[in-house]
Structure formats: structure tokens, C-alpha cells
Amino acid sequence: MEKTPPFETPLGRAAALITNPALPVDAMMRILRAVPGAPGEVEYLRAFSDELSARLATHEDPALRMLLGRAPGVTGPQRALLVADPDPAVRKQAAYGPDPTDFFRLPRSPMPAEAYRVVLADPEVAVRLRAALSYHTPDDVRAALTRDPEARVRREALEELERPPRDVLAALLDDPDEQVRVVAERRSQPRDTAKDLREAADPDPWIRARAARDGHLPADVVARLVADPDNRVRVAVSMRPELTEEQRAAIDYHIDPSDRIQPPTWVTDATDPDIVRRCVYSAHVGLRRAAAYNPKLPPDLVAVLAEDEDFIVRLILTESHPEPPAAVLLDVVLRSEFVTRFDGLRHPNFPRTGLTHLADSSDEVARGLVALDRDAPDELIARLARDESLIVRRWMARHARLDPAVLAAFLDDPQTVKSALNNPHLPPEYIEATLADAGI
Known part of the structure; x- marks a missing residue:
């Protein structure tokens, strides 16, 4: 990617205009055509207007059309403008979307159903393959890709399906391609409990911590991990879903404000309101942090976490929930010491009065x-x-x-x-x- 000229130069000053919120789209397009590195500046805009998206989608330069396909600020419907592009490379980028370089801070951005119907019928195998691999592709589309005429697409779509439906697995067990059958057989196998037990006894505490999060561990193994000599393991086992608040409190674990904790998916992906509420009101700060990652928290529970005594809970809430309260957005900007400190400034809820x-x-x-x-x-x-x-x-x-x-x-x-x-x-x-x- 070309570098943007220093802003002290005429070209650099022109490029600096790119992020002016009032810059007319016509002026922006002129800058994009003329200034080396300017597309790189545009790629990281927080939001793209529909007018800008339409202009980029029909631009004669495929590099600018690809920019529309990979920019994190582009919505799924805006990216969908590219699914019928004449250039297969552009269609590949549209099918894949922005790269989830920060898993918990980049929301999924699927395209509309009609756009995926176009992708599923794309004549280029590479386009359909990128859709199978995309973090943004909905599960129903990925399941449809397991019926693709190309074996590579079927195999990757099955690999990426988190919970393959039984009918999908049953069909692929008889797939004409051997590699697809191998994946289907592996995904159909019951868990290797012996391997689970070996992991729980591994000398590496990171592996034991991973095992401690396994929902299939026998109760006696869980009881052993509760007294593990490594705090990381005790933290992991303390966040198991079957434990009561009293059982969690009895575990000798500690979580410092700066500790990075892997949030359990049974909390971050929970849709059961009772589970979410239990975690929001838990005395376990790790569970409250995990709940803050859940983008489907109802407003009353968002309000509870916005007042949480743990700063990291409030920080995660601003980064993960679509509607964080104005007060907590301001608090994070004022108090955060992380590189993401100013990310909340462009959120619509950030206060624009009373400052x-x-x-x-x-x-x-x-x-x-x-x-x-x-x-x-x-x-x-x-x-x-x-x-x-x-x-x-x-x-x-x-x-x-x-x-x-x-x-x-x-x-x-x-x-x-x-x-x-x-x-x-x-x-x-x-x-x-x-x-x-x-x-x-």
C-alpha cells in the first residue's frame, strides 16, 4: 500500500481532508484518484455514507471497489453492491468482507439474503470459497455452501460451521469426495473423553486452563482443577456454568484489573435471559466481563453493567454493545489507558452536550x-x-x-x-x- 504524502506538502494536505466529515463526496473521489496512499486513509473511516459507497462500487479502479469490500466501516448492505462486480477479485473481497483482526470488537456484518443468493451462484469457485471462510457469513448460508458443486467449498464450509446440523453431516458422510467425507466423519464423532482427561492433567497450565473450560469434564476432574496450583486454571474452572455463586466463591482465584480473561462462550453467546441476568449480577468479575461482551444484553442489564465497579467491565461494554450509555462512553475516554481509548468518540451515543x-x-x-x-x-x-x-x-x-x-x-x-x-x-x-x- 502506498504511503500518504506528509501533510506539510500540498498532496498531503489534500489527503488530510479525506477524514473531514463535511467533505463532499465529489471532492473525496478527486482526492482518491490523485493522491497516493489516500485509499488507505479512507479504508479506516468509521462509517461510509451510502453515496460514497455507491460511488466506490461503480468506480473504474478495481482497487477502490475492493476497498469497499474490506473496510471495517462498510455495512453488509453496502458491501452487497459488489456481489455482481465484473472483477472476480472484487467479488471475492465482497464475499469475505473485513478481516476480523480483533474478534471481540469487530461486529459481524452479513450481507442481505439476496446478496448471498448471488454469491452462492457465482461462477468462480474462489468467490464461493471466500464466502465459506468469512467470519461474517451467516450459518444458513454456510450450510447451503456444504451443498456446493466444488468439493473444496463443501469441505471448508463444513469446517467453519460451529454446530453442523445433523442432516448436513448425514449428507456429507456419503460425499463423493474423500476429504469431505473425512471431515464429516470427524465432525460426527463423539468427543474423545480420554483426550479431555489428558489435557486436564497436562503439565502446561495453559492447556489445563483450556481443559477446565470443557463442558464435558467429569465432576471429579473439575474438583481436582479447582485446587490447581496455577491461578489461570482456577480462574477458568471458576467460570464453569454448572457452579453456584457459593461454589465459585469457595475457589481460591484472583483477577486483577489488568488481567486478560478468555470469556466463556456460554455467557458471550447466551440468549437465555436467566443465564445473562445471573452473570450480570454475579460476584464473579470474569462472568460480568463476559456478559459485557454479549451484544444482546437488554437495556436494563446494560444499565447495571454501566455502573459496575470494575473498569474493564465498563470498557468491554462500550466496545461490544451496540447501545452503550453516554456516561460510560465518556468515562472510558477519560479513564482508559488502552490504545482503544478514543474509539467511543464516534459512537452516536457519545455525549455532544454537557461537557x-x-x-x-x-x-x-x-x-x-x-x-x-x-x-x-x-x-x-x-x-x-x-x-x-x-x-x-x-x-x-x-x-x-x-x-x-x-x-x-x-x-x-x-x-x-x-x-x-x-x-x-x-x-x-x-x-x-x-x-x-x-x-x-
């Missing part, structure tokens, strides 16, 4: 957040635009009601120009002049 009380904070990030308050008084905006902190001045350079003279000064300052180029009230004539300077 002026942060103007006198000793934390420069907190003062900068005032730039997001659409009701902030003009005099406060002017004051923070002169703040001693460069971080605060960069935040204020984006404020929609910034005095035009101050905005002009920010545009002339190499330290603030990139932020100022993202001001939604950037004069149209300045945008055109910037593009003209870059020869666009």
Missing part, C-alpha cells in the same frame, strides 16, 4: 473533549483555542463554531493544520484552493 465542566480539568484530554460540545459558549471555545496544551488546541481546531480568524491561524500553523483540515466548517473555497495547490 463544558471539563474545561478546567488538569487533564488536557478532558479539556479537549469540550470541542465536541455543540452548546459550548463561544467565549469558552475561544479560550480553549489559546490553551497552553497543543493537544487541546488541536481538538479545538475541529470545533464547528471556531472563529474564522482563529481557524485561519490554525490552518497556517504546521502543528495544528492537520486537525484544522478536519473542521466541518472549513470554507468550500479553502477546500478547492487546497485541491488546486495539489494539482487536483
Whole structure:
């Protein structure tokens, strides 16, 4: 991927306009055609308008059409615009979608049913194969792919099905392809309990911890793991679904705020309201963290976790639930020490009013957040635009009601120009002049 030119150069300044929320789509398309590296900037936009998606889907450059297929901010319906693309490489990307590089933070983004019908009939084996492998493909589509005329597609679709239906397995046990039959036979076999027991006694604590999460372990083995010398194993066994709160409390485990815990799927994928409620109100912080990963939590339980004493519970809630409360989104931005600290800023629920009380904070990030308050008084905006902190001045350079003279000064300052180029009230004539300077 080509690098974007430094923003101090005319081409770099033009590329910096890409993330301006008010940039007209026509201007964006001109920048994409002319600036090396600009497509890489667009790929990480949090959201794509339908107009931009339609323009990219019909662009003559297949690289830009593929961008629409892989960008995390593109919705399934927007990606579906590509399923009939003349270029098989573009259709492959559309069938696969964005790569789930962060499993718990990238929501599944399936395409509409009619789009998958087109994919299932695609003449290119590679397109159907990518659909079989995609993290975003719904189970019913993957099950349909087990009937594909190509053996590789049938085999991969079966491998990726988490719980293959009995009729699917029965049909594939008689498949004409030997490798498909081998997979079907393996997926049809009952669990190897001897292997489970060997794992539970393995000298490696990571393997014992994995075994401790196995729902098929005999009770006597679970009882042995409860007293395992390694805390990771005791944490894992303490989150088994059959335990009562009293039994969990009797286990000698500890979870620090910075500990990374693998959340059990019986919680993260739970749809039973009683199971979810039990975990939300559990004294076990690991179960509450796991519940926060569940995107189907009802509003009353979201409200409970938003007040949880464990910061990681609140953080996970903002990253995993589609409707986190405004207060918890703000709290995470103010308190988080993780690289994902600012991810919640573009969430529709992030507060856009009531932030002026942060103007006198000793934390420069907190003062900068005032730039997001659409009701902030003009005099406060002017004051923070002169703040001693460069971080605060960069935040204020984006404020929609910034005095035009101050905005002009920010545009002339190499330290603030990139932020100022993202001001939604950037004069149209300045945008055109910037593009003209870059020869666009």
C-alpha cells in the first residue's frame, strides 16, 4: 500500500481532508484518484455514507471497489453492491468482507439474503470459497455452501460451521469426495473423553486452563482443577456454568484489573435471559466481563453493567454493545489507558452536550473533549483555542463554531493544520484552493 504524502506538502494536505466529515463526496473521489496512499486513509473511516459507497462500487479502479469490500466501516448492505462486480477479485473481497483482526470488537456484518443468493451462484469457485471462510457469513448460508458443486467449498464450509446440523453431516458422510467425507466423519464423532482427561492433567497450565473450560469434564476432574496450583486454571474452572455463586466463591482465584480473561462462550453467546441476568449480577468479575461482551444484553442489564465497579467491565461494554450509555462512553475516554481509548468518540451515543465542566480539568484530554460540545459558549471555545496544551488546541481546531480568524491561524500553523483540515466548517473555497495547490 502506498504511503500518504506528509501533510506539510500540498498532496498531503489534500489527503488530510479525506477524514473531514463535511467533505463532499465529489471532492473525496478527486482526492482518491490523485493522491497516493489516500485509499488507505479512507479504508479506516468509521462509517461510509451510502453515496460514497455507491460511488466506490461503480468506480473504474478495481482497487477502490475492493476497498469497499474490506473496510471495517462498510455495512453488509453496502458491501452487497459488489456481489455482481465484473472483477472476480472484487467479488471475492465482497464475499469475505473485513478481516476480523480483533474478534471481540469487530461486529459481524452479513450481507442481505439476496446478496448471498448471488454469491452462492457465482461462477468462480474462489468467490464461493471466500464466502465459506468469512467470519461474517451467516450459518444458513454456510450450510447451503456444504451443498456446493466444488468439493473444496463443501469441505471448508463444513469446517467453519460451529454446530453442523445433523442432516448436513448425514449428507456429507456419503460425499463423493474423500476429504469431505473425512471431515464429516470427524465432525460426527463423539468427543474423545480420554483426550479431555489428558489435557486436564497436562503439565502446561495453559492447556489445563483450556481443559477446565470443557463442558464435558467429569465432576471429579473439575474438583481436582479447582485446587490447581496455577491461578489461570482456577480462574477458568471458576467460570464453569454448572457452579453456584457459593461454589465459585469457595475457589481460591484472583483477577486483577489488568488481567486478560478468555470469556466463556456460554455467557458471550447466551440468549437465555436467566443465564445473562445471573452473570450480570454475579460476584464473579470474569462472568460480568463476559456478559459485557454479549451484544444482546437488554437495556436494563446494560444499565447495571454501566455502573459496575470494575473498569474493564465498563470498557468491554462500550466496545461490544451496540447501545452503550453516554456516561460510560465518556468515562472510558477519560479513564482508559488502552490504545482503544478514543474509539467511543464516534459512537452516536457519545455525549455532544454537557461537557463544558471539563474545561478546567488538569487533564488536557478532558479539556479537549469540550470541542465536541455543540452548546459550548463561544467565549469558552475561544479560550480553549489559546490553551497552553497543543493537544487541546488541536481538538479545538475541529470545533464547528471556531472563529474564522482563529481557524485561519490554525490552518497556517504546521502543528495544528492537520486537525484544522478536519473542521466541518472549513470554507468550500479553502477546500478547492487546497485541491488546486495539489494539482487536483
